[in-house]
Every structure is written in C-alpha cells, then in structure tokens.
Amino acid sequence: MPYKRPAYRPPAAPRPHQHRLPRAVYWRRRSIVLFVLAVVVTLAYFAATLFFALLNPSYGSSLSTRASQWGRQHGLSSVVTWAAGEAYHWDLPKKGGTPPAGSFGTGPLTKTLQTTVALAPPVNIVSPAKTPLPGEGVWHVVGRTTANGIPAMYEAFVRPDAVHTSYVVGVVWMDTNLLTALLYSGSQIPGGGPFPRSAPISSTRSKTLVAAFNSGFVMQDADGGYFTAGKSFKKLRRGAASVVIFKNGRMTVAKWGRDVVMTNQIASVRQNLDLIVDNDKAVPGLRDPKSTKWGSVVNPNQVVWRSGLGITKTGALVYVGGPALSLSDLADVMLRAGVEEGMELDYGLDWVQLSTYTGKPGTVIDGLNGESLLASMPGAPDRYFASFWEHDFFTMSLRDNELRQTVKTASTTTTTTTTPS
Numbered sequence: 560m561p562y563k564r565p566a567y568r569p570p571a572a573p574r575p576h577q578h579r580l581p582r583a584v585y586w587r588r589r590s591i592v593l594f595v596l597a598v599v600v601t602l603a604y605f606a607a608t609l610f611f612a613l614l615n616p617s618y619g620s621s622l623s624t625r626a627s628q629w630g631r632q633h634g635l636s637s638v639v640t641w642a643a644g645e646a647y648h649w650d651l652p653k654k655g656g657t658p659p660a661g662s663f664g665t666g667p668l669t670k671t672l673q674t675t676v677a678l679a680p681p682v683n684i685v686s687p688a689k690t691p692l693p694g695e696g697v698w699h700v701v702g703r704t705t706a707n708g709i710p711a712m713y714e715a716f717v718r719p720d721a722v723h724t725s726y727v728v729g730v731v732w733m734d735t736n737l738l739t740a741l742l743y744s745g746s747q748i749p750g751g752g753p754f755p756r757s758a759p760i761s762s763t764r765s766k767t768l769v770a771a772f773n774s775g776f777v778m779q780d781a782d783g784g785y786f787t788a789g790k791s792f793k794k795l796r797r798g799a800a801s802v803v804i805f806k807n808g809r810m811t812v813a814k815w816g817r818d819v820v821m822t823n824q825i826a827s828v829r830q831n832l833d834l835i836v837d838n839d840k841a842v843p844g845l846r847d848p849k850s851t852k853w854g855s856v857v858n859p860n861q862v863v864w865r866s867g868l869g870i871t872k873t874g875a876l877v878y879v880g881g882p883a884l885s886l887s888d889l890a891d892v893m894l895r896a897g898v899e900e901g902m903e904l905d906y907g908l909d910w911v912q913l914s915t916y917t918g919k920p921g922t923v924i925d926g927l928n929g930e931s932l933l934a935s936m937p938g939a940p941d942r943y944f945a946s947f948w949e950h951d952f953f954t955m956s957l958r959d960n961e962l963r964q965t966v967k968t969a970s971t972t973t974t975t976t977t978t979p980s
Contacts, residue, residue: 652862652883656725663694663716663727666701677709678873681732684895687888688718696895698732702769702915705957711737712769712915712955714932717895719881719888723862728881729932730896731770731913735874738769738955739808742787742827747949749778749785749792756788758948762923765916767956771929771943772878772913773866773905774802774951775831780854783830785951786821795821799830800902802868808958812870812900829951835890836869836901845887857906859886866911869893869901876955877901880911881933910950914940920957 669680684696698713705711713732718724741764744754760768775781784795795801797816804810804827813819814834821828833852835842844850848858857863866880867889877896879889886903893901905911913936914929926941942948 652723653725654722657692658718658725658727663692663697664699664714666699669698669700669713676736678734678736678875681713681875681897684715684717684730686717687720687891687895688724689721703917703920703957705737706920709737711957717892719883719892723883726881726883727933728879728884728892729913730892731878731932732896733770733876733878733955735809735876737958739958740804740810741954742804742829743952743954744787745949745951747777748774748951751792754788759944759946760954764954764956765924766921768916768924768954769957770913770915770955772953773910774829774953775904776854780856781831783832784828785830786828787826795828796830798833800832800834802829802953810876812868812902814900818900832903834900834902835867835886836893836898839894839899841887841890841894845890853886853903861885862888863906864908864911865889865906866904867893867901868904869898871897872899878913880913882935909937912936912938912942914943916940
C-alpha cells in the first residue's frame, strides 16, 4: 500500500502558565525589582529635596546649617545631633585672648533723661570677666530715637565669662514705654501657615521699626505652645517660659499660668522651654548635663551661640545674644543687665540675630538701614524684609504718633552723658 503523508497539524497552543517561572522564583525577582525601584525613587527624592534645601536661604546662612535643617525635617534628627556634637568637640571655643578693637560699641553714650514717659536708662553692666576692659558693659544709644531724639533702645557688650575672653556678647535694652511689639509668624515656625502677619515687614510697618530679632526653637523642640491672631497653633503649656504680647503692644516675659493667664487683651504668646531666670535669680539646674528642661539637642554646658529675652523690674526688655555662652552664662549676663524674669530663645550661629534700624521716624526703610548687633552674626538685617524668611520673629517699633507727641512735649530736665566705668 502506498505511503500516505500525514496531514500537517499546527503545534498545539501552550497551556496557560506553561512557560512561566516557578511561583517562588517569580515573586523573588518581582520583590527585588520593586525594592530597587523604591530605593531609586527614595534616593532621588532625598537628593532633590536636599539640593533645594542647600539653595534655600530660610534654612540658614551656611550650607552645613541648611543640610542640618533638611535632616531634621526628614527624620534624621539623631544623626544631625550626633554630627553637631562631634563638630563641637573638634572645634571648641578658644580660651583666653582679647576681643578685637571696637568690640564694645562706638555709638553715643547713654543719655540720662527725666521725662514723663521714658523709663530711666539702664545702669552699666558689670562684666562677667574678672577684669573689665575699657568700654565693656557701657550702654550706647542705638537705633531710631523718638521724634524729639529720646532714645528707645541701648546696647552694651560684655565678655561671656572669665575663660572665653576673646568673645563678646551683645545686650540690648528696650524701653517698653516708647516701643510696641509684634510677633511675625513663619511657615516653618510654628508651621501650618499662611499667617496674617509674616515676612516681609511691610513699608508701612517699616516707618516706625526700631529692631527685629529671633524667636525660639522649632515647635517640636520648644516644649510649649504658640498663640496669635486669636488662634492656638499649638496648645499653650502651663509653666512654660513665655513671651507675651498684649494688644496695646506691650511685651513681657513670664511663666505661663503663674504670672500671666489668657485674657482677651493678649495678642500673641510664644513659648519656649522653661525660665532660666526667675525672681531675680538663676533657676537651679542650669548646669545639669542630664536635664532636658531646656532642650535635649545641645548640652546646657556647651558654650555655643545662644540668645535670650528678659524683663526688668521697671518693665524694660533685655535681649542677650552672642557666642561662647553656656546656659548658665546666658542667665548670668541677663541678671547683670537687670533681668527679673528671663528665658532662652534660639541657639546656633545662624539663628541668633538682632538687627537695629535707623532713619527718621515716619520714613520708609528697608534692610539696608539695618545693622546687626554683632558683626559676627551671619544673618543680615534684611532677612526680615525678605519674603523667603520662614521663621517667626519679633519686631519693636516706636509707638503711635499720639504717644510720640506726648514724649515730644514731655519736660526734659537734665541731659548728661555717662563715662565708662
């Protein structure tokens, strides 16, 4: 029988999953791909945000500070704190020496005036160093004066202690009878924003501006609350050191719940840690390295850039800021300047900054009219006039025209000038 070639039959279609990898191998490879993809996306995100942080002036003046701010915002606080501690031990403040010439101020000396409005001028500060240098602790007129030339603000300079004698700390005394205070909020501090009042300082507000200065820690480290514009952005803590601004523009420093309680006359409250000066005395425990009452990021005995604000018995405000200050040194300088109740504000070279401004009252000014309290402060006086500034801060301005006119017509009986002690 002749051979018959079989009809062509196409190959059968593969059964489903016939050529797939085993399930365990498939999922192992899939997991690896997803993991690598997640790592790449995460690294790209961190790289992009770090890049923009290094370009952001609101994160500080130096690249290291900007990187630190970025790290704290991205869950790396412990790493940043460790790095800061290592950097501190590698670059300890210098001991001994003398400050540069002209470090104790060159402006007009304190005027002794008797008026019906202005507070009595401050008494010269006794230096924390054992032997005062010429001009140390002597008050000088600074910033805008009232319409008839009565000073509303004085500055003096002292060394922080008897060990770090090449450093100088700035002290500013502010007359609350002649000045009115405002709290400017930022988007980073307290967070949330936008706020009714934030940087930049407007041209209208600049007409009476005398000074602007830093506030306290970021809110997660401040152990306190924040109230302004009729709203609490973080609950106020009883017992916390508090900068309180009333609706009439007066500012004070107090222990919340003991010295001041909430009323409809309060405009703003900015809390930061606990008092370091209370009832004319340094609060016990300022030298305890294990205490966390005044923050856990920086050891209280580390001598770093610090700032503080206090109130005297007469109602004058005193700002202290500068390098090589331990927490107890800060309290000591405040006490020497007459502070009755005092608190720490912010710390760190980039965040301790007070600027004073000049110009005829009633004229518009900007940051070019400003001068930093210390030449070594990297933050320029125009930071408060820049829309990028995202930290909260305080301003002090001459009071309204009615009060300035009252001061102008007040009886001035004597005008003398002090000499360095």
